[in-house]
Amino acid sequence: MPAAPAEAPAARAGRLAVRKTYKLYIGGAFPRSESGRTYLVDGDNVALASRKDARDAVIAARKAQAKWGGATAYNRGQVLYRIAEMVEARRDEFIARGVPAAEVDAAVDRWVWYAGWSDKIAQVHGGANPVAGPFFNISAPEPTGVVGVVSPASFLGLVSVIAPAIVTGNTVVVLVSAPQAAVTLAEVLATSDLPGGVVNILTGRPAETAPWLASHDDVNALDLTGVADPELAGDLERAAAGSLKRVVRPPVDTPDFTADPGLHPMTALLETKTVWHPKGF
């Protein structure tokens, strides 16, 4: 992400700007790293997430999952749309953090697109099965649970991995390496009616923290869309096999996040539950 000094406008009138402290986003709060570590990005010290932070984030995500997954689809759609509103409102700030304007707009549109899927995915991806017998038989998608995500570096990429995971009721722990826009997104999420813990964002070195998510028994799925190193992706996938996590592999070609994502980003993180009941008098 290009360096862009992000001084607030008020700083110009001869006063000293108040800088932002870049912290993690876990369970709806903004803690520093438990390890006390930071790393330097464009002159800012940014919290450097540790193994313990990753584990805390999984605990927060697990705690939030039942309620978020149990919320009505209408409610989840409203929350996602609210996120779009708040990103739109902070458009200038994202641009000041180095996100191209077109990308901010595309990200807003993506939130709006996914907001509309919340109450449609079960209709499109589930339904009644005409079994050969006197049974009511229906399949519906359900969230997989807690999803560990290694995010692509771009802001649109980040939104493109978070939105499809949470719209259906999963909660996520997202590892990001390009922190400024991600931390700003965390601030958006914190003020968007999204319950704490649904999205947890860890800044730092994904290569260091991702193995802890991959081998964590209480993580149900792993999205490796943002892993560029095939060897690391293979290691993470092997670690994920321990608890038979669902894995979204890194794309073969550089993904075009402006393209229509299709259903796969959502369906890859869904289970299908089929319920049978006899029919009769």
Next chain:
Amino acid sequence: MFEYAPAPESRSIVDIAPSYGLFIDGSFVPASSSGGVFKTVNPASEEVLAEIASAGADDVDLAVAAARRAFGPWSALPGAERAKYLFRIARIIQERSRELAVLESLDNGKPIRESRDVDLPLVAAHFFYYAGWADKLAYAGFGPDPRPLGVAAQVIPWNFPMLMLAWKIAPALAAGNTVVLKPAETTPLSALFFADICRQADLPPGVVNIITGAGETGRALVEHPDVNKVAFTGSTEVGRQIARSIAGTRKRLTLELGGKAANIVFDDAPIDQAVEGIVNGIFFNQGHVCCAGSRLLVQESAYDEVLTALKRRMSTLRVGDPLDKNTDIGAINSAEQLSRIRELSEIGAAEGAERWSPQCDLPSQGFWFAPTIFTGVTQAHRIAREEIFGPVLSVLTFRTPDEAIEKANNTPYGLSAGVWTEKGSLILAMADKLRAGVVWANTFNKFDPTSPFGGYKESGYGREGGRHGLEAYLA
């Protein structure tokens, strides 16, 4: 109780050859020098049924190469033509249904009543169902231009040999893939008879290849570099190994693994029906069912009534000759499986659960285990946590729906669950909260080709059956 006269099904309808080769590129061939042979036995009598070729690495290469060669033309066929082959196969299966049912009971040990009335009708139904999808893939909801993946490596277990073959092969072929399938080493015969059905249907050579052998053959197949898709049904441990082995490759994977299903009975349930469901849930197919209802959760207020009725019902189960049409419980599939069931049952007793079986005489030859229940089981007991894969039921109790949910979900597995209550709102609330891929309410162990089947958590990933079953075979 009155005695039943023996009512054996004739086995003369099946002609089993003394030995079988591998079915590669449309013909039966002996295993290469890297392979070998093994014997398959009738678990009810320990009689050797046939000598089977064991595919070595070279044979796996040949089979995958044959499937690769066949893939181009097969996937290029119009869907309607592929459909016709699948319809043909479905018809031949129906026509040879009795023969195949007897064969399955001989090789597997399952009662003829089940192979005849459950397995084979479902096998034919799966081919019919997926035949109809072959020319409608663009309507399946996985994008406007669905394409097959290529060569599918499929490894199936011994509990439903022919049915698992149908679950794997029918959607793969409908979507335009070619397959190399390895049946389990204790039950290879029905897959080899299926090879003959493929020839009878004039299926192009190489579209379906059947290679027999044990775990090593399966590993070589799954790890073969020219395979695009792996589908496995079997134990969670082997599933884990497969997931590890394909990590970092572009191979697609679906897994149907173990389970430890809770069958939850509320005190307002129709008790007689619930007891039938409990019996069907755990004693169907000798309990060799990944989705078997192996943990019975009974509401405390109904415990005495349910247990009394269950024990009375279990006393009427007939264990014995799988080919007898009156048999409810056949033979355990292998000596190895029998020893595992015995071991876990002994651990159950040693850990303090109370063991009970009805009075029953077991044949002296073959592998047998009486239907067994354990009462006084807690969640910490190994028999409540580990998959036994035999006719052994653990009984636990609960007081509130919340407690039932908590106990039911307290397992790394998530394949299936049962709920028994007259109250519709309770059924729907329970179904919502159970973390399992299939929930049977006031019924159990029902299967249908249109109905997706598969697990949450460590019961594997992907679904088989229904529209969802196609997804695993399409790009």
